[in-house]
Amino acid sequence: MRTLAFASIKGGVGKTTLAVHVAAALADAGKKTLLVDLDPQGHASLMAGVEMNSDDPCIGDSFGARPRQKLADVVRSTSRENLWVAPATNRMVAAERDLFRWGHRLQAVPRAVSSLPYELDALVLDTPPQLNAYTEAALATGNVVVVPVPAMAHALQGLDEIRFAWKDVTDGRESAMIAAVNLWDRRTSATNAAMEEAFREMPVPMAKSRVLRAEALNQAGLAFEMVYEYSPSSEVAECLKKLAAELWRLAGKFAN
Numbered sequence: 001m002r003t004l005a006f007a008s009i010k011g012g013v014g015k016t017t018l019a020v021h022v023a024a025a026l027a028d029a030g031k032k033t034l035l036v037d038l039d040p041q042g043h044a045s046l047m048a049g050v051e052m053n054s055d056d057p058c059i060g061d062s063f064g065a066r067p068r069q070k071l072a073d074v075v076r077s078t079s080r081e082n083l084w085v086a087p088a089t090n091r092m093v094a095a096e097r098d099l100f101r102w103g104h105r106l107q108a109v110p111r112a113v114s115s116l117p118y119e120l121d122a123l124v125l126d127t128p129p130q131l132n133a134y135t136e137a138a139l140a141t142g143n144v145v146v147v148p149v150p151a152m153a154h155a156l157q158g159l160d161e162i163r164f165a166w167k168d169v170t171d172g173r174e175s176a177m178i179a180a181v182n183l184w185d186r187r188t189s190a191t192n193a194a195m196e197e198a199f200r201e202m203p204v205p206m207a208k209s210r211v212l213r214a215e216a217l218n219q220a221g222l223a224f225e226m227v228y229e230y231s232p233s234s235e236v237a238e239c240l241k242k243l244a245a246e247l248w249r250l251a252g253k254f255a256n
């Protein structure tokens with residue numbers, strides 16, 4: 001199984017958009033994929049078509065010394081073949097402190113997943129825009145940690161913090177961190193020249209596939225759809241599939 005974790009302490013950079021579309025692209029390529037929503041905001045769950053009431057079983061319920069739910073009872077199917085979701089609810093805000101106190105937060109995801117009565121090919125983790133217990137659990141679990149970097153001012157802000165936290169929690173386990181440029185706009189040539197200059201200072205390698213700034217992607221998000229359905233022949237749909245393939249190959253170097 002290969003695990004991709006999307007993380008950044010910056011908000012609104014595209015963690016959820018990229019995580020959901022990469023998960024769906026892997027599913028469409030035939031990989032049995034579980035999208036794990038570790039953000040109590042639950043946007044990834046919604047974007048994958050899973051609506052939640054606050055008392056519905058969520059991924060947070062399958063963590064801890066005595067989990068309230070087995071992961072198998074939390075996982076929801078989607079309208080997409082090969083794509084399942086372990087959804088989040090806002091109850092996970094309060095439960096985050098319990099996860100911290102438990103002492104095994106870094107093992108929370110693999111422990112829960114190992115209880116599943118079936119095998120998966122891919123695990124895709126979405127995280128909140130903070131360095132909390134959920135984010136640390138994801139950083140510790142990813143074969144590849146993907147940090148979306150928006151092509152705009154202060155793009156690299158927060159990258160060092162997430163990199164140091166990743167180093168801290170991986171404890172010598174081999175994994176990779178990679179930056180994925182998002183919101184790339186070919187038309188803004190002066191901005192792009194400045195961005196290329198800034199990217200030279202990038203403290204982690206950059207994915208070759210950049211994700212274009214695209215109104216179709218934003219509109220799809222507003223409609224709680226994926227761009228593959230909303231605008232299947234769009235260029236941004238192609239970029240996202242290419243990014244998924246690139247990340248899948250990279251994760252293969254580190255997965256068991």
Ligand SMILES: Nc1ncnc2c1ncn2[C@@H]1O[C@H](COP(=O)(O)OP(=O)(O)OP(=O)(O)O)[C@@H](O)[C@H]1O
Pocket residue numbers: 010011012013014015016017018039043127128129182183184211212213214215217218219221222
């Ligand atoms: N390449 C893109 N083109 C156009 N809009 C985009 C693109 N990437 C993300 N967006 C839009 O930017 C907004 C923020 O994206 P998203 O929710 O994925 O970020 P996030 O990092 O998960 O945010 P948060 O930190 O709140 O979890 C959304 O409205 C999304 O539709």
Ligand SMILES: [Mg+2]
Pocket residue numbers: 015016017039043127128
């Ligand atoms: Mg998000």
